[in-house]
Amino acid sequence: MTAPQHHIARPIPLARPDVGPRELELVAEVLASDTLAMGGFALRFEAGIAALTGRREGVACSSGTAGLHLGVRALGIGEGDEVITTPFSFVASANCLLYERAVPRFVDIEEDSLGIDPDLIEGAASDRTRAILPVHVFGRPCRIEEIDALAKRRGWRLVEDACEGLGSSVGGRPLGGFGDVAVFAFYPNKQITTGEGGMVVTDDAELAETMRSLRNQGRDADGTWLRHVRLGYNYRLDEMSAALGVAQLERLDELRRGRARVAAAYERALGDRDWLRLPRAGAGEIVDWFVYVVRLHPDIDRDALIGRLAALGIPSRPYFSPLHLQPYYREAFGFRPGDFPVTERVAASTLALPFASRLADDDVQHVADALAEAVA
Template sequence: MKIPLSGPDLGEREKELVLEVLESGHLGLGPKAVEFERMMAEYAGTKYAISCNSGTSGLHMLVHAMGIKDGDEVITTPFSFVASSNCVLFERATPVFVDIDEQTYNIDVTQIEAKITERTKAILPVHVFGQPANMTEIRRLADKYNLKIIEDSCEAIGAKWKGKPAGALGDAGVFAFYPNKQLTTGEGGIVVTDDEELANLCFSLRNQGRGEDGLWLSHVRLGWNYRMDELSAALGIAQMERVEDILKRRQAVADMYFEKLRDVPGIILPQSVEDAEVSWFVYVIRFAPEFNRDEIMHTLSNDGIGCRPYFTPIHLQPFYMEQFGFKEGDFPVTERVAKGTLAIPFFTNMTEEQVDVVVAKLRAQVQVNV
């Protein structure tokens, strides 16, 4: 049995709404994007939602809209997808990394304050794998030092911190909808915020800097083509109509893994904290140091089991090492965690039979590698 690492959950409703768009002939800047934005703002509990073509674009717009520029610093985590730091570099600012908490894999909030300087303009926490970061402490520090908070919630739609939705815990947040995410629009993202000025700027920036009056070919600032098309928005509407069901089914798959893997020696399962409600983006296990993660990964892959290391530390990516002089040992917890983590097959429609196959393969490999 071949089991993919991930896969989207698409049905008849998605086909129906996409066909509506095709038959309408209105493929961009249309009513579907507006409706999707309304649904997302309501779900996140924010006043505004601005759709765009990717989570990366959403993060970039926020960095720019907040006036972060050359010479400024943004505190973030090295254990993430590279876009959460690249978005800072796009504006020639500097990402300042803080090591992670070994339990949650999120930014270690006890180390943030020591990294704040007069050049620090924002904190950009990442809710890694759908696990909310400690936003209480991040908000306290942001308020103390007058810093902005950009929430990278690209992996965390539906997650909550102390009962409040991820994305609505900072000055603005971003969700992403790549096909491996909880919800998908194919490609796409969305910014959510309560800040009217910030929202208006993002509406303009995503559409080539067009003015708030919406006049055709009237551009009042530098912007980009970061728009979401109507076909993507149609998928988003259909997905949002059943978001709670999708998240519930993903939780059920995670629960199966917890039950079936909890007694496997040498495998560390995902851990949470009391105030966090996880939204399952991926299911990432971690091998104890005595196991060879890469050898196990290659064997599983050869057996048809989709798996990938999640994540490779950003500071050890070749470009970051060349640009900033990072080296091994700079962020030891991140590096220790990254050497052992492995994302195993996880998707909304995953069956118990598929979970059992993955678990059996893992058990066999642990016995061989012990």
């Protein structure tokens, strides 16, 4: 019996965490101990991420969103302050400003990196501008060196959203190595996972101490349990999650090699189609892709294509949906379609394909064949 052309031997996931015996070992070590929270694994994880990104301090927290909030709050960005940021992102990168009643001033992106366009930043500045919050999209660096220089020149703070950028670098400098604070996220679809979790890195010991206090219900460094010196949160990372992170970090090179293999397999399988633009690193960049997002020719009906792919057993997804067009942003700020044309054009053409470190080469070929069939 011959298999149908696109018979899929196993379900192909859109994303999949890569967890092995080392993760089981370290998480079991936590569970066998009496310390399930506020212990040594969080400290080890903090030291590991700080070392990887060349920063002095790491502050582990419960999610990337919590990390962004910690950073914004510790920098004192508050009511009425304007922060220049991108509308082509995951919603948390702008929400963290709303939490503090600061105002996101969206600036359109550039087609190539999909990051905020540095040439448009000055035009969005005002005397209330306090900071820039750029996002590295899908693991590809935005033009962070220029943005960093501009922020320094103008005396603005820099909050680097590196939630999708762990392991990527530009000019030999790791992402997460630029901002006053930089933030990583470890949801299961990320380069490494802790289940839920995040990390803020910084070189400023005072900022780090403030964020540790904010994360821990506003307690002081002396740790007195029922003494609260400021309004705080419970944004701590538990020890099971931190142990998972320590094990994943040990395996980062292996995981990264797996993702690079899958990206190369997509290049081979999809490389020569004129209706498709594949994700590529720019000059001087090393990219550890977080998701594999291709861009379709504008004549292709992306949403219909997603449906046809699903019928062929292939999950896929648009990535992202513009932030300024989310209902409550429209309501609060009066944004309308057309406000950020590059963002809107890109967002209408993106398609995230199945991507995971252990996706087999023949699964990648299945996806490519199904995509070609669905487009035809």
